[in-house]
Amino acid sequence: xxxxxxxxxxxxxxxxxxxxxxxxxxxxxxxxxxxxxxxxxxxxxxxxxxxxxxxxxxxxxxxxxxxxxxxxxxxxxxxxxxxxxxxxxxxxxxxxxxxxxxxxxxxxxxxxxxxxxxxxxxxxxxxxxxxxxxxxxxxxxxxxxxxxxxxxxxxxxxxxxxxxxxxxxxxxxxxxxxxxxxxxxxxxx
Numbered sequence: 001x002x003x004x005x006x007x008x009x010x011x012x013x014x015x016x017x018x019x020x021x022x023x024x025x026x027x028x029x030x031x032x033x034x035x036x037x038x039x040x041x042x043x044x045x046x047x048x049x050x051x052x053x054x055x056x057x058x059x060x061x062x063x064x065x066x067x068x069x070x071x072x073x074x075x076x077x078x079x080x081x082x083x084x085x086x087x088x089x090x091x092x093x094x095x096x097x098x099x100x101x102x103x104x105x106x107x108x109x110x111x112x113x114x115x116x117x118x119x120x121x122x123x124x125x126x127x128x129x130x131x132x133x134x135x136x137x138x139x140x141x142x143x144x145x146x147x148x149x150x151x152x153x154x155x156x157x158x159x160x161x162x163x164x165x166x167x168x169x170x171x172x173x174x175x176x177x178x179x180x181x182x183x184x185x186x187x188x189x
Contacts, residue, residue: 001028007035007063012104014039015046016111022050022070031067040064081117083180084109085187086125089133092189103134105188110138116186118148118179121168124159125188126151131164139167150175 002021006014014034021030032043040056043066047054053069090098091105106128109116119142121129128135129151143149149168156162156170171179 001067002030004030004032006032006039009034009039010104011039011042012108015042016108018043018066018068019046019112022052022068025070027070027072029067029069031065034064034066035062037064040066043068080184081114082184082186083182084116084119085180085185086119086121086128087123087187087189089124089127099134102128102188106135106138110141115142115145115147117183118150119168120150120152120171120176120179122152122155122176124155126155126159126165127161129165129167130156130161131166133166136166143167148179150179152176 002025004014004017004021006017009017014032018030018032021032034040034043037058040058044054044056047066047068053071054066056064056066058064086102088098089102091101092098109119119139127133129139129149133139139149150171151165151168153162153170153172156165162170
């Protein structure tokens with residue numbers, strides 16, 4: 001049995017670490033130790049979504065253990081790689097929290113397969129592709145894996161940051177539209 005100590009790790013890292021450990025084995029058990037009930041519940045949902053058996057145990061107020069048993073391949077439906085549209089440098093209405101959430105989303109996308117077909121950045125979302133962005137490493141990993149990263153040229157010009165683009169290509173609205181209608185689209189605001 002492989003044990004992952006994810007105490008102190010922020011969402012979504014316990015789930016991502018556990019999912020990777022499960023992908024590394026054909027059959028067997030993965031035990032993940034976390035320090036909060038939300039992480040325990042997220043791990044339980046992961047096991048359910050993959051069709052694996054699991055046992056979740058409350059050891060104490062600050063320690064929870066989830067043992068997931070993999071008996072074979074996950075029962076995951078084949079999904080079409082989506083096109084993700086990012087229209088802001090943050091998620092939701094609270095700017096400070098929104099930046100934290102967006103950084104977490106970019107990390108999650110970079111660590112979860114299947115990868116999207118393309119990620120389209122427009123409005124202030126283009127800032128995520130530019131110098132100084134905390135998401136550059138995650139976006140570069142995706143680009144290196146073949147994910148098409150497109151930043152709106154009009155947006156880069158308007159924000160006067162075209163020269164700061166570090167990941168992806170500069171696209172126009174036609175390219176963004178054509179890419180968006182080419183498959184299932186997920187829009188993040």
